[in-house]
Amino acid sequence: MKRLLGGWLAVLFLAVSFSNPVAAQATTVVDKTYVEGSDPQAFLFNPLQVNRVDITMTPEAEAALRNEPRVYQPATIKLTTERGATSIYNVGLHIKGGWGSFRSLDEKTGFKVKVDFSVKGQTIYGIKKFTLNNMVQDTSMLHEATAYRLFRAMGVPAPRIGYANVFFNGVGYGLHSNIETYDKPMLARWFPAGTAHLFEGAYGVEVGPDMQVDEGSSTDLSDITELRNLNALSGQEWFDKIRTRVDLNEMIMNWAVEHYIGHWDGYTRGWPNNYYVHKDKNGLWTMHPWGTDQTWVSWNDLIDDGATMMTRCVQYDPCRELFEAAIAKIQAKLPSLALPTMVDRIWAKIQPSVLADPRKPYGYNDSLGAMQATKTWMTNRFQEVVNHTGNRLSSSLSVVFPQTHFAIQGTVKPKLTKTGDGVLSFRRLDGVGICEVNQLTGAVLVLNSGVCTIGVQLPQTDNYRAVMTTVRLAIPKLASRIIVQTIAPLRSGWAVRLSPQSDSSGLVKLKLKSGRCKVSGLTVKALSSSGKCLVTASVASDENYLAGSKVLTITLRR
Numbered sequence: 001m002k003r004l005l006g007g008w009l010a011v012l013f014l015a016v017s018f019s020n021p022v023a024a025q026a027t028t029v030v031d032k033t034y035v036e037g038s039d040p041q042a043f044l045f046n047p048l049q050v051n052r053v054d055i056t057m058t059p060e061a062e063a064a065l066r067n068e069p070r071v072y073q074p075a076t077i078k079l080t081t082e083r084g085a086t087s088i089y090n091v092g093l094h095i096k097g098g099w100g101s102f103r104s105l106d107e108k109t110g111f112k113v114k115v116d117f118s119v120k121g122q123t124i125y126g127i128k129k130f131t132l133n134n135m136v137q138d139t140s141m142l143h144e145a146t147a148y149r150l151f152r153a154m155g156v157p158a159p160r161i162g163y164a165n166v167f168f169n170g171v172g173y174g175l176h177s178n179i180e181t182y183d184k185p186m187l188a189r190w191f192p193a194g195t196a197h198l199f200e201g202a203y204g205v206e207v208g209p210d211m212q213v214d215e216g217s218s219t220d221l222s223d224i225t226e227l228r229n230l231n232a233l234s235g236q237e238w239f240d241k242i243r244t245r246v247d248l249n250e251m252i253m254n255w256a257v258e259h260y261i262g263h264w265d266g267y268t269r270g271w272p273n274n275y276y277v278h279k280d281k282n283g284l285w286t287m288h289p290w291g292t293d294q295t296w297v298s299w300n301d302l303i304d305d306g307a308t309m310m311t312r313c314v315q316y317d318p319c320r321e322l323f324e325a326a327i328a329k330i331q332a333k334l335p336s337l338a339l340p341t342m343v344d345r346i347w348a349k350i351q352p353s354v355l356a357d358p359r360k361p362y363g364y365n366d367s368l369g370a371m372q373a374t375k376t377w378m379t380n381r382f383q384e385v386v387n388h389t390g391n392r393l394s395s396s397l398s399v400v401f402p403q404t405h406f407a408i409q410g411t412v413k414p415k416l417t418k419t420g421d422g423v424l425s426f427r428r429l430d431g432v433g434i435c436e437v438n439q440l441t442g443a444v445l446v447l448n449s450g451v452c453t454i455g456v457q458l459p460q461t462d463n464y465r466a467v468m469t470t471v472r473l474a475i476p477k478l479a480s481r482i483i484v485q486t487i488a489p490l491r492s493g494w495a496v497r498l499s500p501q502s503d504s505s506g507l508v509k510l511k512l513k514s515g516r517c518k519v520s521g522l523t524v525k526a527l528s529s530s531g532k533c534l535v536t537a538s539v540a541s542d543e544n545y546l547a548g549s550k551v552l553t554i555t556l557r558r
Contacts, residue, residue, distance in 0.1 A: 030082045031349075034145075034342065036152065036160055039189060041125040044081065045160030045180050047145040047342075048349045052080040053132065053164045053176075055093060055111065062169070066105060069095035072117055079124065079164075089124060092117025098203065098273075101137050101293070108174055108359035110134035111166070112181075129181040132166055134174075138293035139362050140370035141354060142346055144177050146339050146378075147261050147292035153337055154330060156254045157190040157278075158289050165353055174357035175350060182214060182276055182288065194281040199224055200290075201267065201275040206308050207231060211277070223279060231308050238312045239319050243470050244430045244453045246285040249322070254287045255310050256326035260381065262298035265291050268310040269300060296374045296381075302327055302388055318457060321466035328389045328465055334382055340375040347371050392460070395420030395467040399442070399456045406446055406475055408503075408544055414442040414471075416456075420464040429453040434475060449477045449544045480504040480548030482537050489555040490517075490526035496554075497523045498537070504548065506540030513551060529558045 031048045044051065054077065057065065061073040072092035079086045095102065096110035103109050113130035116122045124130075135141045144161050151158035159180035166173040180186055187195045197216035205211055208228030209221040230241050242248060258266045266289055267275035274291025287309075303323060305311035313319040354360070354367050399416045406412065418424070426442040428435060431452020436445045444454065451474050460466040483501045490496060499522070500508045510519050515533030518525045524535055533556065538549040 031345075033345070034149070037189065039126065039185075041127045041180075041185070042160070043083070044079075044125060044127070044178060045162040047161050047163060047346045049082060049162065050175070050350060050353050051082075051162065051164040051178070052167070053130075053178075054078045054080070054167045055113075056169055057093070062105070065093070065095065069102070069104070072112075072114055074118055075113075077113060077115075077124075077130075086124060089115065089122065090118040091115050091122075096131060096133065101134065103134055103136060105168070108134045108136055108357075108361065109168070110136075110176065123185070126185050127181075127183075128185055129183045131179040131181045132164065132176040133179055133293065135177055135293060136361055138370075139366050140296075140343075140374050141175060141177070141350060141367060142343055142371060142374055143295045143297075144179065144292050145346055146342055146374075147263070147295045148289070149342070150261065150330070150334075150337065150339070151254070151257050151289050153333055154253050154257055154326075156250060156257060156288065157187075157286065159186070163350055163353070172358050174359045175353040177293075182278075182290075184215065187215070187278065191278070191280045195278065196281045196283070197223060197279045199277050201272055201277075203273045204271045206272060207277055214276075216279075224277070227277075227285060231312065234312055235316050236318075239316050240427060240429050240455065242309075242312070243455060243468075245283070246287075248319075248470070249468065251285075251287045251309065252313060252319070252322050253326045253329070254289060255313070256323055256330060258289065259300060259302055259304075260327065260330050260385065261292070261295040262300045262377075262381075263289065263292055263295050264298050264300060265294050267307050269306045272307045296377050299381075302385065318459065318466065318468075321460040322468055324389070324460065325394070325465040325467060327385060328392065328394060331382070331385045331389050332394065334385075340378050343371060343375050343378075392465045393419075393463060395422070395458050395464045397424075397456065397458050397467045397469050399454075399469055399471050401444060401454070401471060401473050403474070406478060408446055408448065408478065410446050412444045412446065412473075414444075414456075416442070418458060418467075420458045420461070420467065422459040422461045422464060422466070425457050425459070427455045427457075429455045429470070431473070435473060444473060446475055449475045451475070477541065477544060477546045478503065480506075480539050480541070480545040482508070482539055482548055482550040484537060484550070484552055487552065487554050489557040490524075491557060492526050492529040495523050495525035498552075500537050500539075502539040502545075502548065504539045504545035505542045506545070506547065508537060508539045511536045511538070515554075516556070517554065524554060526554075526556050528556050531556050 035046045057075045065073045072094045075093040076088050077091050078088045092114040096112045111132040115128050148158045162178040164178050166176045195215050198214040199211035200214050209225050255268045258268045265273050276288040279285050355364050396419045399414050401412050426437050428437045434448050434450040435452040454471045457468045480503050512519045513534040513536050516528035517533035533554045535552045541547040
């Protein structure tokens with residue numbers, strides 16, 4: 001019995017060890033104030049905890065990496081966190097960075113890690129990709145953690161940030177930020193409908209098919225091409241068309257946060273560089289930030305033009321008003337985020353690693369000064385926003401079209417709630433031939449089945465800020481009715497020709513269900529002088545109505 005019990009315990013131990021990436025457990029009290037999410041990898045993106053990452057490479061793989069820094073080479077990786085050390089994983093690795101942040105293996109290198117490079121489907125705590133940023137352009141080593149927190153707080157899907165001391169082949173490479181990478185596990189948290197396409201920007205590359213494909217088809221680029229073509233429009237035409245394809249409120253907020261934090265290396269300022277665009281499987285595009293290490297230092301205007309979509313927005317007054325409203329929402333949110341306090345708390349945790357970092361291209365006192373300058377910048381920027389936004393109040397708007405009483409040529413009236421003193425305006429954004437909308441009342445006239453999109457806007461006034469929403473009205477095919485004239489009892493040998501009418505324009509057919517009758521086309525002939533005949537009348541569907549049927553009862557008499 002003891003041997004049998006020991007065997008089962010061994011099997012249980014092996015099963016637990018295989019399913020759990022932690023090889024050795026450790027009990028540590030960790031401050032989780034800034035941990036967001038309950039997913040398995042959330043704890044890795046805790047800016048108040050410095051983990052350790054050990055990377056090893058064979059001499060051959062290292063030589064290949066030095067020769068082609070952007071090409072993944074085989075490596076192994078082990079993470080040590082408050083939960084202990086993970087197993088050793090076979091992964092792929094290449095050097096990260098553009099013109100400003102690229103560093104060779106002889107300097108403070110940044111790394112991209114692909115967890116499933118060698119083992120298909122492999123993850124570490126559910127993660128498929130790691131981005132270990134060297135922070136050579138962020139002397140404070142604090143900008144990414146605070147910048148991305150503001151994006152997320154404003155509803156813009158953006159990375160979470162942790163920290164790690166990185167070792168490459170046993171050599172210390174110093175403190176790195178561990179940036180949550182835009183991959184399927186991350187995107188699934190934000191987009192439950194799924195990802196159709198994810199594109200990554202680059203220096204000077206506008207939204208369009210020249211962007212790098214990270215997720216989705218690399219050959220069918222018709223969707224991003226369509227989006228690029230829409231941005232050739234301007235003014236009201238651009239405004240109305242673009243919000244049928246993108247979550248314009250989300251994009252405007254992304255641009256507003258970029259401007260607030262002085263993100264000159266993102267999408268909105270001058271030449272676009274670090275940014276992503278994502279299309280979910282519902283067909284809606286969103287925009288996402290990247291490369292925020294050089295933020296909280298550059299005093300940009302709160303509103304100006306630059307990249308194409310941003311320019312289209314701020315040059316059209318109704319869209320510019322929404323941008324102004326986004327800036328005001330940032331102002332309202334900032335006190336609860338207490339970002340200067342966050343800076344102090346992160347610095348207290350990373351300070352020993354900053355001091356010990358052997359490869360940082362700046363001194364410890366430079367980092368200390370940059371940390372203090374970041375807090376000062378945040379305070380001054382907030383005051384500038386307060387001065388800019390004035391005393392207007394925030395508006396709110398909710399619009400719902402009840403979808404239970406559709407009828408062709410029928411009217412559907414909106415149910416809405418709002419705060420604000422502007423005059424609501426309604427506009428059909430797409431769905432020509434599907435519906436029409438009254439621009440003042442919002443009443444929708446149903447013309448056909450299909451989808452039409454209604455844009456609703458409350459403009460900026462002296463007292464309130466602008467607000468906008470977009471409603472997709474899906475008008476389903478309706479059930480077909482079949483109406484047939486009253487049928488008198490039939491004598492044997494007599495016939496009657498029916499004239500069924502239907503909502504659908506589809507072909508109507510008759511078919512004998514039971515009884516002694518003969519059906520030919522739309523004619524029914526009695527073959528008996530007693531009993532009943534049951535005849536099914538059916539109609540095919542058309543563009544507006546579903547197929548339908550009805551059973552007719554015909555009495556037979558002498």
